[in-house]
Amino acid sequence: AQKVTQAQTEISVVEKEDVTLDCVYETRDTTYYLFWYKQPPSGELVFLIRRNSFDEQNEISGRYSWNFQKSTSSFNFTITASQVVDSAVYFCALSEAGVWNQGGKLIFGQGTELSVKP
């Protein structure tokens, strides 16, 4: 069965600190996708990144970076020089890569609530 674990329930940092959000997943599929979403206090889900299981290259987007390691089944997310606006709940998710028009269900982790204090 597929499973996503975000062991950190809450993290609190001071502005400008770097912070890493952990994500560990389980799947028997050889092809799958991993996602990160941000949920700010307003409640909507904001897509951050999608990573194919065949692509283990790390990715950087501004202050955000992602480290994907198949050997440890992890897909960690780092925010560099955190800002108050980064305060949100962050979700890691896993999806089987089947035939998309037949529905590939997203499995979410429990979420990590990040609080960035000024």
Added chain:
Amino acid sequence: IAGITQAPTSQILAAGRRMTLRCTQDMRHNAMYWYRQDLGLGLRLIHYSNTAGTTGKGEVPDGYSVSRANTDDFPLTLASAVPSQTSVYFCASSDREGRYTFGSGTRLTVV
């Protein structure tokens, strides 16, 4: 603006009442989903639909039903609401390349 529209935005419902949460997309995505979000549990799949005319059960389907009469609409019905169904409900769809779009959510309180 292309996307998913959910209605209502929020609702307070008496226990035992019937309620339908509406979800409409304008992207012609085949696959649609209903999730509920509860504190500490993340988002859990209630029901899904691979294409119009078909539906399937997710992780937490009990007490909920869905229908998919056409591509655009995917309503979620609570036949007889109970307090444990108090939650935030998200509708989503995915395209054939696995890109997901989420609605803004419906906050439901059952009292």
